Amino acid sequence: MEEGEGFLRVLRALRDAARRVEAGEGRGPALQALLALEAGADDLLAGDPNLSALRRLLYRLRALSCSVDLCGAGEEGGGVIGFLRAQCRRCGARRGIARVAGAVAGEIQAWIDRETIARLVAELRRSEGGGGADAARALLAELEARLLSVGRFDPRLQRALLQHGVFATVEAKLGDPAVCDGCAAAVLALVRFNKDVFVGPVLMGPAVGALVAAASGSPAPLRALNGLVAAIRSPLVDELHARGEVPRLVALLCAPDPRVRTLALEFALRVGYYGRKEVVDALLAEGLVKRLLCLQRSDDLGGSLADADDPYCSPKAKPDAKGVSLLARLLGRRCEDDGAAALASERPFASAVARFAVQVEVGEGLSPREKRAAKLEILRRAREAAVSPAEEATVLAEVLWGATP
Missing domain, CATH: 1.20.930 (Transcription Elongation Factor S-II; Chain A)
Incomplete structure (x- = not known):
């Protein structure tokens, strides 16, 4: 294991050296490392047919490096013309070195990919939850x-x-x-x-x-x-529905881990956008609207979804505080100053029902007639799931006209 990791580190170092030469580094340690690899190519690279192109490139790199040295001697009989010709040849050789070094970096990267993939497959087949x-x-x-x-x-x-x-x-x-x-x-x-x-x-x-x-x-x-x-997109959503996985995914909206709940909401929104009528109906039949309202309450009140007695994980209602909070949102009194991104991260479940309704309405899976019917069904279920008149008024307003910014 350690020997293999050391070999990969050497390959990465050679790849980085080739990239530095490609970027214009002259006769420094990077080029010398590549020339040293070429010197040992007969021993190191001869046994693998995948490395034949790398051997040819390294040989070409040495030839170009030698041509730069010869150009430095200025063998043109002296004079300004001879000097200029030597400089032109030297510049051409350096450009050639940069191009060849880029190709060498690509070949070494392909070598690294083969070694990494082979080691990964071997480790996965060997590991059974143990040290591997x-x-x-x-x-x-x-x-x-x-x-x-x-x-x-x-x-x-x-x-x-x-x-x-x-x-x-x-x-x-x-x-x-x-x-x-x-x-x-x-x-x-x-x-x-x-x-x-x-x-x-x-x-x-x-x-x-x-x-x-x-x-x-x-x-x-x-x-x-x-x-x-x-x-x-839609093919995967259809496959999930065909396999009967939608109820298990909707249930994740009540998972103990808040990260899972946030990702479950993201999943519901994506499915609402790409899902066909049968999929959206399945989401609603699993009590999605009631679960989303549960998340909205936890988001507004800063509570958790830990009430195990409620199959939809609804926290105990607090009508007075809830009414004040919802009316404030309805009247546009939210005053967060951190922008939309910060709001989304601090309160990921705000207006969850309205966001789902928007995804269904602008999505790709339903016809215009089906979208209208789905929106009416979301409104009906929201009325049934609301725990107070204030919550009902706010959710209906958000679904019909959009959430307050």
Whole structure:
């Protein structure tokens, strides 16, 4: 393990050296390190056909470096003309060194990708919640960062992912609590890297069910599921509904962890935007509006959702304080000065019912007629779930005309 990590550190150092040479660093330690690698290429790189291009580039780099030295001698018979010609050749050789160094950096990065992916698959297959879990988590984080940092499609990285069966290996470990969070993030990163290849396995395999099952214990699986809905949209929402996962996800609005509740609200809003009529009806049938009102009360009063006697986790009502708070919001007396972003972070459940209604109304899944019917159903359920006339008036006003800014 330590030997392999040391080898990867050496490769990263060589890649960074090549990038410094590409950026214009002259005959310094970075170039010398690459030339030293070329000197040992016959011993270090000869056995791997994937490294043949790197060997050729390193040989070209040494040739260009030698040409710069020859140009410095000024062999043109002396005079100004000879000096200028030598300078032009030297500048051309330096530009060539920069281009070749950039290609060397790319080849070394591909080498790093192959080594990292191979080690990740080996560690995931070896780890069963024991000592290998730490190494697996580190490699998962490294793979996620690499996938997210790719500016454009990298066919060599794609080839390495497919050759080692990374998706299937990561998917199989989603049920392991020791590495579940990293695997969930990796699944999302793989889909974002190449939807054409990885969306199909997500929809057809057990990844979605495993993420839903793990969502109650940690925010990472639900965060990944939200990202997958944003990336795949209606097909994933339809698949969740077909598998009967909607009730379990709505129930997460009452999870003990406030981070999970916040992510569950985000999920409900996304589903409201992309979901078809059957999905939206399923959300409402599971008591979504009542749960959202529960969250709004906890947000306004600063309370928790810990009342286990209420199946919808509603806190005990405080009509007087609630009425004052809601009337203040209705009259526009909120005076937060930190902007919308700060408000969203400090009070993530404010106007939750209205926000869901807006997502349904502007979403992609319903026809105009279905949107009107859904809005009326949201209003009806909001009237039934309100605990006071003030709350009912505020929620109805927010749904019909928008929340007070």
